[in-house]
Amino acid sequence: MEITIATASLYLAFIIFILLKFITHPKSGKNMLPEPWRLPIIGHMHHLIGTMPHRGTLKLAKKYGSLMHLQLGEVSTIVVASPRWAKEVLTKSDIVFANRPETLTGEIIAYHNKDIIFSPYSEYWRQLRKLCTLELLSAKKVKTFRSLREEECWNLVGNIRSLGKSGSPINLSENIFMLIATILSREAFGEGFKEQKASLEMLHEIGKLTGGFDVADIFPTKKFLHHLSGKRAKLTKLHNQVDNVINNIVSERPAYRSSSSQESLLDVLLRLKESDEFPLTLDNVKAVIVVYGTHSLNHFNK
Numbered sequence: 001m002e003i004t005i006a007t008a009s010l011y012l013a014f015i016i017f018i019l020l021k022f023i024t025h026p027k028s029g030k031n032m033l034p035e036p037w038r039l040p041i042i043g044h045m046h047h048l049i050g051t052m053p054h055r056g057t058l059k060l061a062k063k064y065g066s067l068m069h070l071q072l073g074e075v076s077t078i079v080v081a082s083p084r085w086a087k088e089v090l091t092k093s094d095i096v097f098a099n100r101p102e103t104l105t106g107e108i109i110a111y112h113n114k115d116i117i118f119s120p121y122s123e124y125w126r127q128l129r130k131l132c133t134l135e136l137l138s139a140k141k142v143k144t145f146r147s148l149r150e151e152e153c154w155n156l157v158g159n160i161r162s163l164g165k166s167g168s169p170i171n172l173s174e175n176i177f178m179l180i181a182t183i184l185s186r187e188a189f190g191e192g193f194k195e196q197k198a199s200l201e202m203l204h205e206i207g208k209l210t211g212g213f214d215v216a217d218i219f220p221t222k223k224f225l226h227h228l229s230g231k232r233a234k235l236t237k238l239h240n241q242v243d244n245v246i247n248n249i250v251s252e253r254p255a256y257r258s259s260s261s262q263e264s265l266l267d268v269l270l271r272l273k274e275s276d277e278f279p280l281t282l283d284n285v286k287a288v289i290v291v292y293g294t295h296s297l298n299h300f301n302k
Contacts, residue, residue, distance in 0.1 A: 043071030073218030
């Protein structure tokens with residue numbers, strides 16, 4: 001019995017030694033960013049369990065500084081949590097930080113990273129940024145949708161007034177979400193869009209799948225995990241549904257153009273696709289529209 005206890009104690013001591021060996025602490029050195037202690041394989045992911053990513057990283061930033069390093073599985077990440085460092089990253093060093101890690105969402109939903117958010121830094125990315133600055137999100141373009149936004153806001157006010165008179169409870173968050181979603185839908189696809197409700201539900205579902213951290217994204221080289229998690233199958237199904245909707249809209253586009261004098265974002269992209277000004281394909285157009293809608297709804301939900 002004494003030998004058994006001694007052997008067990010030896011094994012226990014060995015296991016504790018291995019754990020302490022692999023658990024790393026913030027590295028010291030003038031060229032190293034501060035970071036919390038990490039675990040093997042998952043890195044710093046355990047610090048973010050049970051919290052929303054942006055809140056979890058903010059909590060860590062308060063302890064380790066507004067510029068710190070996190071290892072999220074295989075993905076090395078720099079967290080910027082102050083206006084000063086954000087300005088440094090987004091203005092002075094924007095080209096250095098322009099690339100993003102490849103994700104399953106970018107591959108499937110964004111037509112192999114063909115939109116401006118997931119696209120790697122390249123001539124194509126620069127052309128997309130120019131397109132957004134001059135055409136899609138210019139001050140002039142935003143102003144053209146003013147009457148649309150005012151109309152939908154007054155519709156919301158009218159609905160709330162009607163519910164108030166009837167004494168029915170009002171879910172203000174849901175109503176505001178639908179207001180934003182309807183405005184985005186009309187701006188993106190124009191008037192007469194028959195599949196608005198279905199498309200909004202699909203974009204909302206894409207937003208839920210792409211929010212937070214997923215095992216497929218923090219271990220991008222482990223392709224088998226993409227299938228085991230079920231995320232690839234779900235994203236592929238949604239991609240096919242959205243693709244069919246946009247194909248139907250594009251095929252009927254002349255009718256939409258004649259029914260509305262206001263040029264939607266899709267109209268702009270299709271017009272530029274037919275010109276020699278921007279090197280756009282139909283997949284480029286779809287990627288920009290889908291990610292524009294998804295990102296906008298996701299941003300509102302936060």
